Amino acid sequence: MNAHPHAASRFCMHCGGRLARRTPPGDALERLVCEGCGFVHYLNPRPTAGVIPERDDGRLLLVRRAIAPGFGEWAFPGGFMDVGETAEEAAARETREEANLRVEALSLLGVYTRATAGVVVIVYEGRALGEGSAGSETSEVAWFRPDAIPWDALAFDTTHRALEAWLRRRGLER
Ligand SMILES: [Zn+2]
Structure with missing residues (x-):
């Protein structure tokens, strides 16, 4: 089936900012985090x-x-x-x-x-x-x-x- 729609995203769906792989505070895994607004793009099944x-x-x-x-x-x-x-x-x-x-x-x-x-x-x-x-x-x-x-x-x-x-x-x- 299709790849996850966020898996290849490079830009924030909210502000268009660039996404970076980072482990948010209190989290255990690397996530895609917006460098503009800080929104965390979780990749859920x-x-x-x-x-x-x-x-x-x-x-x-x-x-x-x-x-x-x-x-x-x-x-x-x-x-x-x-x-x-x-x-x-x-x-x-x-x-x-x-x-x-x-x-x-x-x-x-x-x-x-x-x-x-x-x-x-x-x-x-x-x-x-x-x-x-x-x-x-x-x-x-x-x-x-x-x-x-x-x-x-x-x-x-x-x-x-x-x-x-x-x-x-x-x-x-x-
Ligand atoms: Zn953003």
């Missing part, structure tokens, strides 16, 4: 939400990503939350956008972190209503049997970990 949709025949849907990172690789639908929506709503919206698919009966599967990327992934499982098709940011959708998940072509380690949890919940193994 950003939450994303996604769904592993399941069909009545036990297959799960993955999308092939048409954007970086993970271009050409498989992931479940998901993306950054917008202000004003719940995690469930964000997960369902991303599934509509990326897979043209509606989902219902969302149930929390797990919460996973890509620490270096500063991303927290909230993953649901849910029942698919329809077949879906490629949407924005995806080139293809496909329904995989649990024993045919493309482990060597998954986009993120969080994709791996969530799919492994999905299998465990069904008494299956990779």
